[in-house]
Amino acid sequence: GDSVTQMEGPVTLSEEAFLTINCTYTATGYPSLFWYVQYPGEGLQLLLKATKADDKGSNKGFEATYRKETTSFHLEKGSVQVSDSAVYFCALRGNQGGKLIFGQGTELSVKP
Amino acid sequence: ETGVTQTPRHLVMGMTNKKSLKCEQHLGHNAMYWYKQSAKKPLELMFVYNFKEQTENNSVPSRFSPECPNSSHLFLHLHTLQPEDSALYLCASSREGPSTDTQYFGPGTRLTVL
Numbered sequence: 001g002d003s004v005t006q007m008e009g010p011v012t013l014s015e016e017a018f019l020t021i022n023c024t025y026t027a028t029g030y031p032s033l034f035w036y037v038q039y040p041g042e043g044l045q046l047l048l049k050a051t052k053a054d055d056k057g058s059n060k061g062f063e064a065t066y067r068k069e070t071t072s073f074h075l076e077k078g079s080v081q082v083s084d085s086a087v088y089f090c091a092l093r094g095n096q097g098g099k100l101i102f103g104q105g106t107e108l109s110v111k112p
Numbered sequence: 113e114t115g116v117t118q119t120p121r122h123l124v125m126g127m128t129n130k131k132s133l134k135c136e137q138h139l140g141h142n143a144m145y146w147y148k149q150s151a152k153k154p155l156e157l158m159f160v161y162n163f164k165e166q167t168e169n170n171s172v173p174s175r176f177s178p179e180c181p182n183s184s185h186l187f188l189h190l191h192t193l194q195p196e197d198s199a200l201y202l203c204a205s206s207r208e209g210p211s212t213d214t215q216y217f218g219p220g221t222r223l224t225v226l
Contacts, residue, residue, distance in 0.1 A: 004154070036217075043114060043202055043217030044155075089155070099168065100215060102155040 002027040002094040006103035013080055013110050021075040021106045023090035031094040033066050033073040038087045080110045115139040116218035118203050124224045125193065133188040133221045135203030143209050144186040146178060149200040149220065161186060162209045193225045
C-alpha cells in the first residue's frame, strides 16, 4: 500500500541555518503531496502542497519540489527561525479512497 | 485558530470509565475525521464522516464509538479503554470528502488511560 517515510528526528539547528527534512513516498499512480506543521500544543496545519510532478509548493519561506523520478518531496528553508520549532509531517493523498497518509513526523528545534 | 475546536484538551481516565471527546467545526465543512497520534508513529486515520454518514472505519476496536449528529459536530465515545490507547486524538474537517480537499485540524485531546 501507499506509504510515506520521513527522516528521523529530532533535528536541532541554530537560528539562520539551512533546513532540509527528507521525505520519500511509495504510491501507485500520481499522488498529491503535502507538508503539514504542528506547533506545540496545536493541531496540524497545512504548510504547502504539490499536486503533480515537478510542482514546487512554497509558503512562509519553506519549499518542497515533487520529484517523481526519486519519489521524494523534501522540505527546505534557507534560514530557520526559533518560531519554526515544531513537528513537520509529510503526507500523500493517493488512490486508496483518497485519504491522507502521513509519515511519522520530524521534530525540529531551532536554538537562538 | 483553524476553526476546529476540541474538548476537553486533556483527559485522564481509568480503564472502566466512559467518556466522550467532542469536536466542533465552524467552517461549514461537510466531512469530519478522527485521527490517533501516538509518539514516533504516523497519524492513524480512525473514522471518516461525509455528510453525517460514516464512510470509513479503519478497523478501529469497538471500544471507540463515533457519533456525528450533524455536519458541524463529531464525538468519540470511549469505554473500557486500554493503556495503549493513550495518545493525542485529533479531529479534522474538510469542505468535501477526503479525496477532494485540504483538511483542517483541531488542537487535539491528550488522552491518558490509567
